[in-house]
Amino acid sequence: MIGIIDYGMGNLRSVENALHHIGEECMISGDVQELEKCGKLILPGVGAFGDCMANMHQRGLAGPVKNWIDQGKPLLGICVGMQMLFEESEEKGIHPGLGVLKGRIVRMKTDLPVPQIGWNELEKAKEHPLFASLTPHPYVYYVHSYCAEDYDEADLCGFSMYGDVKVAGLMVRGNLMAAQFHPEKSGEDGLQILQWFAKETV
């Protein structure tokens, strides 16, 4: 069972739909005890970083989610759900994150339109078995104005170039996965990434 963390933000339905489509059982919950019974968790996120973190704290989810990750249990963060795993964000003031991944979230410095909205190629940052299940040039769907910097290169699995900005697209460290793009909205390759999380993390 995959638990989708409901903290009052984000497009939970889409993640649920995508998991159902690939044949995975899942539940949406904001209750710590219910979530702790799940084998894996997904932390989605839409909206401003500060609001998302505030909601996580208000609902008593920030501590338990951090503990979950510290124990090495599988978790996939998506979009702002990914960003919250880092140390801090500069979106609308400086806000601390969960700090399980090294790095900070900064506004993208580019002459291209911000937010980046659209499909961008997910390029390999390192060899990873995940890529075997994807098409040779996978495209994934991004919608974001901020991205990670000063992260640990060892955590970076895939990236996308937005002008000169190297966007940390997919971080993988053990059972912890984090996608800046939306796998649930990235067509067949996106579904494969969810599938990989569902099947290959333990």
Next chain:
Amino acid sequence: MITKRIIPCLDVKDGRVVKGINFVGLKEVGDPVELADEYYRQGADELVFLDITATHEHRSTMVHIVEKTAEKIFMPFTVGGGIKSVEEMQKILRAGADKVSLNSAAVKNPDLLSEGARMFGDQCMVLAVDGKRRDDGSGWNVYIHGGRIDTGIDAVEWIKDGVNKGAGEILLTSMDADGTKQGYDIAFLQAVRSAVRVPVIASGGCGRLEHFAEVFEKDAADAALAASLFHYGELTVGTVKEYLKERKIAVRI
């Protein structure tokens, strides 16, 4: 590299897809969920649902269609038409839509943009603008209520204002070009593009393959929207993308 997006637009009335010619003379052409699935398989990058009667006849928006669509297709889509409150936005987004677009409601109540952006993020807020060139040629005015009412507001100024309030993307429809099949309104698009930094979706006027290439080669838009071209099977999304790829325009194939 970021790719240029091809976006079929599904104008929906009473749960069916229709496309107006210059906003009058609607013809029924299909079931929105089926069409959405067809476009997903053709390789569309995104979809837009516009409830074209919602503003005028105060219809509630299409939560049910959104739910059904989100179960079937795994790509982003935007819903607009008659959304007047943050609560309505939340319903649509929770049902599975990725973005909401505001048109008349944002003109009447610009705070909607900022409230929505604060709750859901700028990237969820699409400002849809129907514009028409002023008779003296000095610029474009914003029209609301499906193009029925001239607000007298300058479109470029309004869009700048809207972006400051939190619009993350602009869906720009040229009423002069819409329905003509003579190509996108490059001058209008470029005027908007040079005024704001958020992505711009071109809408209105696309009649053939060259029009898609033109709007991207002139860097007048980040995405191109079309409706009847696709609905009546004149072109498939796949054909458009193959053509653009040959013209060296970055697309997702």
